[in-house]
Amino acid sequence: MKKNSVRVWVGCGIFCIAAVLLSVWYAVTFNDSRLVVLMDFESYAFTPRDLPMIVSILLACVYVLALFIRLFISIGKKQRDPAASNTTRRLNPKLGLLGLLGFLGFAGFWTYSVTGDVSPFVFLLFFGFFGFFYEGKMSGTFMDERFRENAARAQLTSYKITFKITLIVLIILCRGKLFGSMEYTLMAVIIVLSLTLALGIFLQEYLLYRYDHDDHMEEGEA
Amino acid sequence: MALFECRLKKYRQLKELTQEQLAAQVGVRRETIMRLEKAQYNPSLKLAIDISRAVEAPIEELFIFD
Numbered sequence: 594m595k596k597n598s599v600r601v602w603v604g605c606g607i608f609c610i611a612a613v614l615l616s617v618w619y620a621v622t623f624n625d626s627r628l629v630v631l632m633d634f635e636s637y638a639f640t641p642r643d644l645p646m647i648v649s650i651l652l653a654c655v656y657v658l659a660l661f662i663r664l665f666i667s668i669g670k671k672q673r674d675p676a677a678s679n680t681t682r683r684l685n686p687k688l689g690l691l692g693l694l695g696f697l698g699f700a701g702f703w704t705y706s707v708t709g710d711v712s713p714f715v716f717l718l719f720f721g722f723f724g725f726f727y728e729g730k731m732s733g734t735f736m737d738e739r740f741r742e743n744a745a746r747a748q749l750t751s752y753k754i755t756f757k758i759t760l761i762v763l764i765i766l767c768r769g770k771l772f773g774s775m776e777y778t779l780m781a782v783i784i785v786l787s788l789t790l791a792l793g794i795f796l797q798e799y800l801l802y803r804y805d806h807d808d809h810m811e812e813g814e815a
Numbered sequence: 816m817a818l819f820e821c822r823l824k825k826y827r828q829l830k831e832l833t834q835e836q837l838a839a840q841v842g843v844r845r846e847t848i849m850r851l852e853k854a855q856y857n858p859s860l861k862l863a864i865d866i867s868r869a870v871e872a873p874i875e876e877l878f879i880f881d
Binding site for chain 1: 858
């Protein structure tokens, strides 16, 4: 995307957010918070005062939809461009720090004890973002047939490891309840699945880097 | 490690091509040419043909399998 069009898109986004905020303020102040708080739509009757909320929400929806379409078009264009599709995507290795978000997953222990909710365990998946560190190191690399071969090898190895760990853990867990509780067992399944998927995501990038890097090391030594 | 003998280096030098130049001609990275010359990488048929055309030598002369 060109800088000008990015500015237009960001501007439209800011306008949509401002419109939604203004209409929420209007609805809360002058319209008894209609369409802001939950309401029964079966008995809903339109009043002209609802218009700002309806228009701003419609605007925001159209903006999000247009943004998605624009993104799909630009991804398609990139894939058709041979120069762009033959090199790995440009990425800053510092994005690997996003892997630290995986620690959010441990919040699941707290939410489980307070509300019984186990969904935060899924955040353990974010540990996979550590792979961005190695992907960033390989960014902008020309993808020749040896690179693609190494990528396929790395992918296959990571899948094998992930499936093996998942299978072993599931067999162990399915043999009996963890601490005599089915709930704990299912929690352990969610944790293990999230962690193994994260490992799979990370390993793909790490192994690819290692295969390519080890090749270079050998060449340097010779 | 080597499953075959590769004589690419000899023919490349005969054509007075650097690894970088040959890599650019056949559309691979220089490291791939390095690995090929050490017979540490088994190329695809397409790459083998491209290389044999680039150095103007028959494939069976470049890559010798036992």
